[in-house]
Amino acid sequence: MRAAVTAATALTATGLLAIGPGATAFAAEPTNPSGLSANAQPGAVPEMYKSGTGPKVRVNQVGYLTNGPKNATLTTGAETGLPWQLKDAKGKVVATGTTTPRGLDGASAHNVHSIDFSKYATPGKGYKLVVDGEASHPFAIGDNLYETLRQDALKFYYTQRSGIAVDDKLRPGYGRPAGHVSQDETGDLAVGCLNNGCDYKLNVKGGWYDAGDQGKYVVNGGISVFQLMNQFERSKTAKTADAKKMGDGTLAIPESRNKVPDILDEARWEQEFLLSMQVPDGKTNAGMAHHKIHDESWTGLPTLPHQDTKKRVLHPPSTAATLNLAATGAQAARVFAPYDKKFAEKNLVAAKKAWAAAKANPNMMASGDSGSGGGGYGDWNLADEFYWAAAELYLTTGDKEFADYIQNSSLHKDDIWNERGFSWDRVAALGRLDLATVPSNLPDRERIRESVVTGADKYLAALQKNPWGMPYSPSDNRYDWGSNSLILNNMVVMATAFDITGETKYRDGVLQGMDYILGRNVLNRSYVTGYGSSYSVNQHSRWYAHQLDKKLPPPPAGTIAGGPNGGNEDDLAKKQLAGCVGQFCYMDDIMAFASNELTINWNAPLSWVTAFVSDQKGSSAPKPAPAPADPAAQK
Numbered sequence: 001m002r003a004a005v006t007a008a009t010a011l012t013a014t015g016l017l018a019i020g021p022g023a024t025a026f027a028a029e030p031t032n033p034s035g036l037s038a039n040a041q042p043g044a045v046p047e048m049y050k051s052g053t054g055p056k057v058r059v060n061q062v063g064y065l066t067n068g069p070k071n072a073t074l075t076t077g078a079e080t081g082l083p084w085q086l087k088d089a090k091g092k093v094v095a096t097g098t099t100t101p102r103g104l105d106g107a108s109a110h111n112v113h114s115i116d117f118s119k120y121a122t123p124g125k126g127y128k129l130v131v132d133g134e135a136s137h138p139f140a141i142g143d144n145l146y147e148t149l150r151q152d153a154l155k156f157y158y159t160q161r162s163g164i165a166v167d168d169k170l171r172p173g174y175g176r177p178a179g180h181v182s183q184d185e186t187g188d189l190a191v192g193c194l195n196n197g198c199d200y201k202l203n204v205k206g207g208w209y210d211a212g213d214q215g216k217y218v219v220n221g222g223i224s225v226f227q228l229m230n231q232f233e234r235s236k237t238a239k240t241a242d243a244k245k246m247g248d249g250t251l252a253i254p255e256s257r258n259k260v261p262d263i264l265d266e267a268r269w270e271q272e273f274l275l276s277m278q279v280p281d282g283k284t285n286a287g288m289a290h291h292k293i294h295d296e297s298w299t300g301l302p303t304l305p306h307q308d309t310k311k312r313v314l315h316p317p318s319t320a321a322t323l324n325l326a327a328t329g330a331q332a333a334r335v336f337a338p339y340d341k342k343f344a345e346k347n348l349v350a351a352k353k354a355w356a357a358a359k360a361n362p363n364m365m366a367s368g369d370s371g372s373g374g375g376g377y378g379d380w381n382l383a384d385e386f387y388w389a390a391a392e393l394y395l396t397t398g399d400k401e402f403a404d405y406i407q408n409s410s411l412h413k414d415d416i417w418n419e420r421g422f423s424w425d426r427v428a429a430l431g432r433l434d435l436a437t438v439p440s441n442l443p444d445r446e447r448i449r450e451s452v453v454t455g456a457d458k459y460l461a462a463l464q465k466n467p468w469g470m471p472y473s474p475s476d477n478r479y480d481w482g483s484n485s486l487i488l489n490n491m492v493v494m495a496t497a498f499d500i501t502g503e504t505k506y507r508d509g510v511l512q513g514m515d516y517i518l519g520r521n522v523l524n525r526s527y528v529t530g531y532g533s534s535y536s537v538n539q540h541s542r543w544y545a546h547q548l549d550k551k552l553p554p555p556p557a558g559t560i561a562g563g564p565n566g567g568n569e570d571d572l573a574k575k576q577l578a579g580c581v582g583q584f585c586y587m588d589d590i591m592a593f594a595s596n597e598l599t600i601n602w603n604a605p606l607s608w609v610t611a612f613v614s615d616q617k618g619s620s621a622p623k624p625a626p627a628p629a630d631p632a633a634q635k
C-alpha cells in the first residue's frame, strides 16, 4: 500500500488542481475492478458510480478514422506502464504496446494511463483494447463511421420544430401534432407581453423549441441557427467541406427537394421566428427583439407541445436578443442570397434596424429570471454581442461603419480563447471565426486568421495535457452546464485552424475530442443517443419522455446530452450527485435536467464538428439511422 497524500499535495506535484479542500486522494492505490481508488475522498465519486462504470479501458465506442489518431484512457492503480493488446473481432491480437501513466486525474479522482494505438490502421469492426485483464467496449476503425451521425445531428431540428406537425413518414415513431398553433393565449399566433407591457400582440409561431422545455429564446436560437448557417458557409471556403452532404434532399424534412440545401431550409425555420420577435415599426422600442417567449409557468413531464395549456407570454425586448437578430439576420442575408433574394433582403433590413436599435439602447438587460416557466438566459456583458453583430454586418455589407466598429472593439485584439469555450452568452468567437474565414477586405484579416490558429494551439495544448484527450480542463475541475457543447465549440476552433492552415495536428485534435464525446470518459458513456454501445437515452424532454411513459419515444438518434455539470442544479443531482467530482457529475435520468438535457445550441456544434470529421476522408452514401435502443435493454 502506498501512503495517502492530500489532494492538494498530489495535485501540486502533478500540475493538477485540488478536487476539494482537505480532501484525501491516492495517486496509485490498489483499486476495485473499475480502477477507482478505494480511498478516493468521500463524495468525489457518487455512490451510484462506486461499483464501477464499465470497462477500465475507455474508448471511442463509435470508432477511429483509419488514418487518424487512436487513443484510449485506462483507470488503474498501477504506477508504471502496463501492456495492452488490440484484438480484432475474432479475438486475434493485432497490435500490442505499453500504456503511459498520467498520474492522478482531478476531473475523475482516478489514477489514469493513456494508450496510443494510432499506428494500427486496418479498417474493421468489433475491435477491443485489452489491458489488465479487461476488454474495452467494441469499436470500429474505418473511414465512413460518421456519415449517419452527420445526418442525425441535423435531423434533430425537425423534431424540435414548433408550429408544425411532425410527419411520422419523415420521422417514423416521432410524428406528433403541431405545437402552440391555437388562436387563443396558449398558442404562439398572437402573443401579448408580460404584465401587459406592450400594446400589441405578435405572431411568433414557428422556430425550434429550445430544449426539453417549450420555450423559445432569441439568444439561444441565435447561436444555434448561426452554427447551422456557418456549417453551410464553411463549405464555400474549406477545402475538405462537402456541401452535397447537407444539400437538398439530405435531411428528410418537408422542404426537401425545393432546390435549397436542406440545412438552410432547417435554419430558415428558426430564422423566420427570430425575425418575428422584432418590435414592429411605430411601437415603443421598434427594431429591438423580444428576449424570449414561453409559458407563464412551468409545465410538468411529459407534456407534448400540443398538450400545453399554459398561457404564452412575450418577455421584454433586450439588447442581447436584438444583437443576436442583427448578427444572424446579416449572416442569413449572405447565405440565402443565391436562393431567395427577397428573404435575404428582408433579413438585412431587419439586421440593420436591429443594429441601430441596439446602439440606441445598449443597456436593456434581460432580467435573467428563470423561475417563471422558462429559462432566464440573462447576460450582463454585451460587448461580445456587439462585436459579433458588427462582424456579420461588415461581412455582408462591407460598410465602413461596421469595419470601424470592429477595429475599435477591444475584442478584435483580445485573447478570447478561454478554457471554458464559447457559448450563447460568450459570442465574440463567432465574430472572430467568421472574420477569419468569410472572404472580405478587412485590412487585418491575416492577423485575425493567425489569432484563430493561436486559439487552436491553446486548445491543442490543453488536449495534450488532458488524459482524456479533449480540449477542456476547467481549473477547478468543475464542469459547466452544457460542458459537452463547450468541448465541441473548442473543437470548432481547432477545426477552423485546420481549414486555415491544412495542418494535420489541428484535424487530429478534433478527432481526439470526438473520442471523449463518444465514450473515452470516466463514465464509459457515449453522450449521443443511438451511437456507441452505452449511450445517453433519457435526456430531459417533455415529449421524448420514454423513461416516464413507455408509449413515448426516447430522444431521436443523434441527440447529444449536456454532459457533466458540477452545479447540480436539479433535485436529483442534489441528492445523488452531491459532492461529485468533474466528469462524475452526470446521470442519464430524465429528471437530471442540469446534466442531461438536450438543447438546440448543443446539437449545433455536434452537427458542425461531425460534418467536419466526416469530411476528413472519402465519402459514402448515408445509411438509415440506427433506432435508439430501449433504455431498459441497455442496463
Ligand code: 9MR
Pocket (backbone or CB within 6 Å): 210, 211, 212, 213, 215, 370, 374, 375, 376, 377, 481, 482, 593, 597, 598, 599
Ligand atoms: O444552457 C444554459 C446554461 O448555460 C445556463 O447555465 C442554464 C441556467 O441558466 O440554463 C441553460 O439553458 C437552459 C434554459 O435556461 C432553458 N431551456 C433549457 C436550457 C438547457 O438546459
